[in-house]
Amino acid sequence: MSKNKSIFQSHIFLTVVAVIVAFLVGAIFLGIMGYNPITVYTTLITGIFSRPRYIAYSVVYATPLIFVGLSVAFSFKTGVFNIGAEGQFVVGSMAACLVGIFVDAPPIIHVPLCFLAAAVAGAVWGIIVGFLKVKWGINEVLSMIMFNWIAFYLSNYIVEFPAVHSEGTAEATKNVADTARILLPAGLRDVLAPTSNYGILIALVFVVIVYLIIEKTTLGYEMKAVGYNKNAAEYAGIGVNKAILTAMAISGALAGMGGAVQLLGMGQRISLFSGQEGFGFEGISVALIGASNPIGVFFSGLFYGALKYGGSKLNLIQAPSEIVDVITGTIVFFIAISHVFKVVRRKKKEVS
C-alpha cells in the first residue's frame, strides 16, 4: 500500500513541476510577443481568484471537463483511447436537449431523465465504434474521429428541425424546460455565479463511481486485464470483446453526461456549431494531467476549467487568451516526458 502512495505522491510532485515549468514557458512566449508576463499572469490569477463569483465561474467551466476527463481516463485504464469523447459529448448534449425540450415532468424526474438520455446516447456512440473494432478490427481511433464529425453534423441537422429550432432569430434550439435545469437556488446564485449549478456535485458522485468501478469491482478488473494484456485475459477465460464494448459504453456514457451537464447547467440550448467545441480534446488533457486517476481528474478538471475561465479575461488587457493553451499544452508535454523518463528508468533497472 505504501508503495502505491509514494507513486501517487511522486506523480503529484511531477505535475506541480510541470505546471511551474509550463508557466515559465508561457512567460517566455509572452515576453517574445512583447507582453509583460507578470501583468498577464496577475490578470489571469486575479481573474480566477479575486472574487467568489470568479471562483464559481471557474467551477462551472470545470464541471463538463471533469466528466469528459473521467471518460478519457476510464478509456485509458481499459486500454482503448477514447478520442471520440468529443462526439459522445455532442450526442449526449443533443439527447439531453431533446428530452429537456419535449418531456414535461417535475425536476426530480426530468433531470435524471435528461442525464439518462445523454448517457445512453454517448454509450451508443461508443458502442458502435467498439463494435466496428471487435467485429472487423477497425481501428477505434480512426472511426472515433469520423464519429466526431458525424455527431457534429447530426447535431447541426437536428438544430434546424422546425420543432426543435428556436422561435426567435438565434441559430439554436429552443431552451430546455426550467424543470430540466440544474441551477442552484436563485439566492445562492446571486452570491456565486448566475449559472452556478449542481453539476459539480453530480461530477463528484461520478468520480466516486468511476473510482469504485476501476479499483474495486470484478468488472473493472476484467476491463483492466483486457486493457493491459488482451492475450492473457483471453487465456484466463475473460470475454475480451465484451470487456472492450463495456469499457467503450461506460466511457461514452461519461462523455455524454458531460454534454448534459454543460447544457442543463450553463448552455440552456444548443447553437448551430461552426467548429468543433473541443470538450473531447480538452478532456484528453484533463485525463493526462490527472494521471488517469478519477480523483486526479477531478482536480485537474478544476485546474483546467479555472485556466479556461481566467484565460477569457486576458482579452481585457489585450493579451492573447491562447497563452492558456500554450500553458496547458506544455503541462501535458512535460507530463508525457516524465512518463518517458519513468519507462527509461524501469528499462534500465530491468537490464540489470
Add this chain to the structure above:
Amino acid sequence: MARERSVDLDTKVIEMKDIVKKFGDFVANDHINLTVHKGEIHAILGENGAGKSTLMNVLYGLYRPTSGEIYVNGKREDIDGPSKAIQCGIGMVHQHFMLVQPFTVTENIVLGMEPMKGITLDMAKARQDVVELSQRYGMAVDPDARIEDISVGMQQRVEILKVLFRGAQTLILDEPTASLTPQEITELIHIMEKLTADGKSIILITHKLKEIKAAADYCTIIRLGKYIDTVKVSDVTEQDLASMMVGRNVTFTVEKEEKEPGEVVLEVKNLRGRDYRKVEILKGLNLNVRRGEILGIAGIDGNGQTELVEIITGLRKAEGGSIMINGENIFNAKPRTIFERGVSSIPADRQKHGLVLDFTVAENMVLQNYRSPQFQQYGFLKKDAIRKYAQDAVKKYDIRPADAADRPAGTLSGGNQQKVIVAREVNNDKDLLIAVNPTRGLDVGAIEYVHRYIVEQRNKGKAVLLVSFELDEIMSLSDRIDVIYDGKIVGSMAGKDADENTLGLMMAGGTHHE
C-alpha cells in the same frame, strides 16, 4: 569432453578487478573479479538476476562501474562506451539480436563500417570481406540473404561475424543458446572452438551447466551480485557448479513414486485443425491422459503442439474430432468453460499469455478465479482475501521478493514470474494440468521447483500433459511419451524405456519399429 586447447595462461586479455555497480541502494555487482586469458572460453554462471549481464554491460561500456578497474592486455582502460570497448577489441553478441531485418547479411555485418569507393559504398568488397571472414571461421552464411528470411541460428552467426568484422579479440556471448535448437547449439560450440584456436577469447554468459561442461575452460560463479569462485571446468561436476550457483544442493533427478495410472481424464480423438496461416497442421491426432500420469509430448517445434494446446484450452477452434474431459465434451468450448470443467495450463509464453505484467502478483493470482465467492461479493473484489491468498502462495512457492504479492508482476525476474504462474495453476487444482515448455529460460534452481510441483500434481492423482522442446525434461518427468510429428502422434513409449536416439529419430519423422 576433454579438449586440447591452447590456453595461454601467461597472457591476460581481460582483467576486471573489484568491480562494484550500484543502482541506487541495490548492489548489482559487489566486488567482482574476472580474468580471461588468450584463447580461453570463460563461462560466467549465475541465476537469473545474479548480476552476470550487469558485469558484461560494465565491460562493454554500457554501464560505468561505481568502483573497480578494468585492464585490457595489461593496460588500464576507462571503457566509457561501446565504441571504446570495440577499440579495445571487445565485442558483444546480445541475447536479443540487434539486426536490421530487411537488410541482407552483408549489409548487417558491415553496417557502420562500410568499405567505400570514393563517396559510394563498395558493396562488392563488403560482400567479399564477409565471405572471407565466414570461410576463415567455418561459419557458412549466405551473404545475400535477408535477415528476416534466415533461421535464428544463422542470425546468431551474423551477429558473431559482425563482432569479428569489427576486429574483436574478446567476444562476449550473452545467453547464446537460449533460442537455438540442439543441433544449432552443437554447431555454435564448434564455432567457439574454432575462434579460440585462432587466439580469440570468449566470455560465455549462461545458466546452462551442460554447455559449460561441453565448451568452457574456466567458469566464474556469481550469486546475488557477489563473486563466489572461479573454477577449472574439468575439475568440477555439473552438480558442483549447480550448488555453487544456487548456494544449496540441487537435485537433478525428479523424485517420482511408482503409481498405477487411473481413469482417463483427457481424451482427444481424431483432432483436426489449422494454424494461423489456415494451413492444416493437426491431421487426426489421438491421445489420452489418465489420472496420476504425466504424458510428455516430444516433438520438434512446428509439428502441431502449439495448436494442440491452443485448441484444448479454447483459444483456437478445431476443424473436427472430439475432446473430452472426464467424459464431458469440451470441443470448441470457451476458455472459461474449459477451465471450469477441469483444465488449467501453464502457457508457453508467460508474458504474453500467462501474466498481466501491469497487474500486481496478487491480481495475477486470481486471473481465472476472481469471480469465485472466495474473492468477490456482489461484484466487488475482496481485495484483502486476494492479497492473503497471494501472500500465502508467495510463501509456499518461494516467489521472490518476499513482498511480491503487492508488486507488479512485470517487476519480477523471469524465473519468479514463472513461479507465479505455476503457483496459480497448481493452486487451481484442476483434474488436468497442461504445461508447455514450463522451464524455458529458467535456471536450475527454478527448474527444480517447477518440476517438483508438476510431479506433485501427478502424485496427487491429477493428469498432466507436458509439452516441451527439451528432450531431457520430457524424459525425466514423463510416465509415458507420445511423439508428435506432422500433426499426428507417430509413436509412444513408456518414460522409463525412452532413449534419446529413438525419440530423436521419431521426432524427425523416421518410423519406429516395435
